[in-house]
Amino acid sequence: MSEVIKFYSVVDEFGEFSNFAAFPVKLKKKVWPTSEHYFQAMKFESESDQNEILKAKTPIEAARKGRDRKRKLKRNWESMKDNVMREALLAKFSQHEDLRILLLSTNDAKLVEHTENDSYWGDGGDGKGQNMLGKILMEVREKLRS
Template identity: 60%
Template sequence: MSKIKFYSVNDKWGEFSNFALYPIKLDGKIWPTSEHYFQAQKFESITYKETIRKSSSPMKAAELGRSRRIKIKKNWDKVKDNVMYKAVYAKFTQHEYLKEILLQTLDFEIIEHTENDLYWGDGKNGKGFNKLGKILMRVRDKIR
């Protein structure tokens, strides 16, 4: 099977990154990126969610989301894949341009190629779970 690997927003297929600057509308609000939305959903605090939503960049949103000064939801590990799916689905259905790019991948395997994430990406040695890539492929199958 042919593979598409992505990571940086500045590289080919960079639109697949959650850091790509495509706003999404979810839960009655506009989120600057899918990363902003995903990171905010870790928390119960509405105030902290808004802080993340209004943060200046996806990197800042990720930093705020990784903070453990604010308590994360008890069930976060159980729901995080569904939250990611919801964000990615919104992104690729709310932007026609992105939808077309995703459909152009045909049946290729989509891989978030990163050394520092074994869960969402393929990890340093390619043995990671690649959950983001799998979600992108699920979204592609659904919008076909």
């Protein structure tokens, strides 16, 4: 593994890799404004909670609603969240040709969501985080290659 590509903000280089980037995804018979909207909505059992997140005006609002613990989380959310992210990212990078080309253009670079705000999906800012978003993006890149 040679190069490392760090991404976080949608306005930075490779900002398209962020779940907040404005690329709609078609999943479960609906069009979600961003992969963040889809991911956050899938946390919940209730279709009305899911629809409320679908209608969120921004990915930040979708994330905020997704973190609201007054809503009933799916019982097995922790064990399924990586697969939901996989599904969202595969849809995003398959449904948008320009994104597919961008992701494939990273060749074998290590992709890292660089942020102090998250040590599960990101690198925790110090490189000690799990970087699951980066890892799943690299898996999606492999899938799109074949």
